[in-house]
Amino acid sequence: MFSLFWENVRIALDSIKSQLLRTILTIVIIGIGIWALVGILSAVKALETTISGNFASMGANTFNIQQYEFTVQTNRSGEREKINPIISYNNVREFLDKYEFPSTKTSLSFQATSVAEVKYGSEKTDPEVQVYGVNENYLENTGTEIDKGRNFTFFDIQNNNKVCLIGSDFEKNLFKDEDPINKSISIRGVKFKIIGLLESKGSTFGNNQDLKVLIPVQVARGIYTQPNINYNISIKVDDKQLMEAAQDEAIITFRNIRGLNPVEANNFGIERSEDLINRIASITQYLEIAAWIISIITILGSSIALMNIMLVSVTERTREIGVRKALGAKRSTISTQFFMETIVIGQFGSILGIILGVLTGFAFAKIFEFDFSLPWSAIIWATIITFIVAVIAGSYPASKAAGLDPIESLRYE
Template sequence: MFSLFRENIRIALDSIKSQLLRTILTIIIIGIGIWALVGILSAVKALENTISSDFASMGANTFNIQRYEFTVNSNRGGERKKVNPIISYDNIREFIDVYQYPFSQVSVSFRGTSGAEVKFESEKTDPEVQVYGVNENYLENTGTKIDQGRNFTIFDIQNNAKVCLIGADFTKNLFKNDNPIGKTISIRGVKFKIIGLLESKGSTFGNNQDLKVLIPIQVARGIYTNANINYNISVRVDDKEMLQGAQDEAIVKFRNVRGLSPVEENNFGLERSDDLINRIGSITGALEIAAWIISIITILGSSIALMNIMLVSVTERTREIGVRKALGAKRKTISTQFFMETIVIGQLGSVLGILLGLLTGWLFAYFTGFDFGLPWTAMIGATVISFVTAVIAGSYPATKAAKLDPIESLRYE
């Protein structure tokens, strides 16, 4: 049985070689459909892996109070989009004073700049360092971990200590092969002692999360004095069961901070990390469906091309079929041979498409800094689709070849 299968494979490959150009074109057509499927799903998976891991690191028991909701409805009827006021320093200070929900902690932060130049002795970085002002709860609420050294303490924040935490990329430029803990850097002429090195988090959407400096929030306010700074508030509870109550309490307290009356709508947004993950999942799910539709349409077109090439092959090999039947070949043997040829062509197209799709997904992840992952569902689906396509496309040519009259076939010129 195995020897017969191997012989059919050998005959199929010999037949493919005899009509190489048409076969290559068909393989490419099938490969393009598989490429679209695997390539898009590889990119989508890389995007989903990165964003989900970033938000998941915050934990399912964390929520943020921010200026706007995650999504803003498009304008309708020329209605002007509502502009929410910034979350000011007075807002966050008052919120921290009045929000006393049990087993919760509040993190406040703001980005002073994304173009700072950091100096160490005679060395300095390019002006592309992000500087954040934070309090002592920032790392835990955002899922950021310390690789070396320690976190800020409440005394560092309250006493406006000139200390800082730096991102992992500083070990590649300013502190090559050297321990940065205890060293002193300078930002805008202000000197900071390094007390901690953050774990590497990579980049998201081109935003390098490892090239940043965290400093106490009051010190940051003294350096970056823009009046329109928008602050971020993050609340974390120890038990997820208490999350809804913590959110309700936060909304009430922040509405009071904003001075809103009971009939006024919220002029701020509240987002949970798992809500963001679910929304992202719905977006990527739509992209996956689009990828499947594009791929199936392309593969249906390739099945027609594959059927045509097999019909041409049957016509050109009519005399060969007659000789095989004259030597005792049964209908099943003839049809199996042609089935095998279509399956081989289909699987070659599948392999080509999968390789191109994985390469596309890897390049996308590489240049965007996302986490590449193998789209196993797409790869298995591509293999199954190409096999089914080959079976469907090869059914009629194989049946036609098996039904040929051996005498008429031997007369064919």
């Protein structure tokens, strides 16, 4: 059985070699369709894995109070229909005083700058360091881990201690050959003692999350005094069962802080990390549908090309078919031979498309610094689809070859 199978494969390969140019063109057409499918799905998977991972690190039991919802309605000119006031420091301070839901931790933060220059002795970084003002709950609520040292304490924040946490990239430049813990760095002329080194989190959309410095929020406010600072509030609920109640209490508290009456809509946004992950998943679904549509149209064209090349092959090999039949070859033997040729051509196209698709997804992930993983489902589907296409495209040529009259075939010139 296996010897017959490999013999059919060998004959198919010999036949392919005899019409190499047409076969290569057909393989390329099939490969382009599979390339579109695997390439787009690889890129989408890398995007979804990276973004979902970043939001998932916040935890399913975390929600944020922010200026706007994740999606905001815009008018025809592209402007927001509703302009919400920023989350000011007075809003944040009042919320911390009034929000007392049990088993919750509230963090506040703001980005002071993204172009800071950090100095250590005679060394300094490029002006591309992000500086954040945070409180003692920031790390836990954002899923950030400490690699060395310790986190901020309540007393560090309340006493405005000049201490800081630094990203892992600082070990690669400022502190190449030494332990950064308990060393002092300078930001805008203010010295900070390093108490902790953060675990690496990589980059997202070119935003390096490992080149940042966290300092107490009041100290950051004193150094960076720009107006209209927009703060972020994050609430973590220890018991997920209390999530809805904690969220409702937060909305009521913040509405009171904003002075809204019962009939007025919220002029702020509430977002849970789960909601963001679900929305990202729904967006990537459209990209996946587009990948399938593009690949199906291309593969449909390749199936027609494959059928044509096999019909030409049947015509060119009419005398060969007549000789085989005269020597006793059965209809099923002739049919199987042509089926095998179409399947071999289809699988060559599949392999080409899968390789190009994986390389495209890998390049996309590297360029945008996403987490790449092989799209096994797309690879499996690509193999199945090309097999089905080969069977469908080879059915008519194989049937035509098997049905040729041996006498007429021997007379064919």
